[in-house]
Amino acid sequence: MGNVKKWSAEFLGTFWLTLGGCGSAVLAAAFPGLGIGLLGVSLAFGLTVVTGAYAFGPISGGHFNPAVSVGLVIGKRFPAAELPGYIIAQVLGAIAAAAVLYLIASGKPGFAGAGGFASNGYGANSPGGYSMAAVFVCELVMTAIFLLVILGATARNAAPGFGGLAIGLCLTLIHLVSIPVSNTSVNPARSTGPALFAQTGALGDLWLFWVAPIAGAIVGAAIYNVLLAEEVTSVSKSVPPAGVSPAQ
Template sequence: METRTVVSEFLGTLLLVFFAVGSAVLAGEYIGTFGIALTFGFVMLALAYALGPTSGSHLNPAVTIGMLLARRITVRTAVEYWIAQILGAIVGAALLYLLANQIPGLKTDEAFGSNGWGDRSAVHINLGGAFLAELILTFLFVYVVLAVTHRVAVVGFDGLPIGLALAVVHLVGIPLTGTSVNPARSLGPALFAGGSALTQLWLFILAPLVGGVLAAMVIQFTHPPEEPKVIADERSVL
């Protein structure tokens, strides 16, 4: 294990949850859907430049599974990233919950930036629709990440399309499910929201992972690797 890459994934996911989900929890009524979507995109863009050269700035188990299946990281690295992302999301959500509880009148139960369908959806989308939406939205995001990064590292202008893609999927997805496209991002807030946020959580873990798998499959046809091989440091492949 290379400590700096795992710490980067932990810290990045923590900051993504705290600031991006925090925009919905703390300022949603002031900035609206457009503002929340931009916050997710801008935070992802900033973290891509800050942490991309170190860990690739996955910050998302769906991105990591896409990288794994595209043969850019090893299974060991993927597992390390998943653990770091999950822990980072939980700590980020815990800090957000602590801050939110310092604001009089702000309710954190049953919502708290969590995802959902049915009566927990702004448009009351059903289970099947929610699964399809999350799968397609995640597919787009992970596909863009895989397409613009030839290795794990984010370099040059790679961070710009990644941030834009995350903003776009949130513009579409927030009215539908609140937008997950990231199992870790969904898990952290759901643990503190409780109730139906937890009972519906499985979809927002499974659908994004399936979307990530499909993106990794399709990228092989549109951006085939020239000489696929695992690099010695176990973090990236050509």
């Protein structure tokens, strides 16, 4: 399968994750009388992964997240040579989604700027005022767990066809726990798009939401390799659908 198709699938999947998840936070979380709140935003992020995994996973593997791509390389599920193209496509997809979301949000009468714009942060930019150290640990641990679930749910002996559902539900739970701490990233691309439009200094905090999720993905994949992986593991010549099918 051509790289352009894979990159396109990753672009579209990350676009959908960012637009659907961040869009629910910006447009619907606090809507008067009908706001979906923390629970609704958490579910929205999970649903974007479930729907994106089944729609685009058969083409690209359904990563939609630079940290996941790195973790799958460490987990021997994805060739390292394809990593740069995936990360570029994911970041561009998230930026495009944030731009579309900004155009929508700015169409409301009385629009006075993007504000936080579902961006991630620590200290003054954390929803609960959590410290940089607390946010770093939260993002690292949550991403490590995310990778453990991804690798386990897509292993050869996992129930076929249910990987995307398990991964989406995991992301929902991650958001339920960590939105008050960091507004939940576990995804450097998702953090990058909104940070470009936020008015809260989110760009200054962005480094953490690249370093911590990628470190967490490496930790999670390493734990899986040592304690849980099947005896024979190898990088597939074609990208395994990480969100949909068992590892090839």
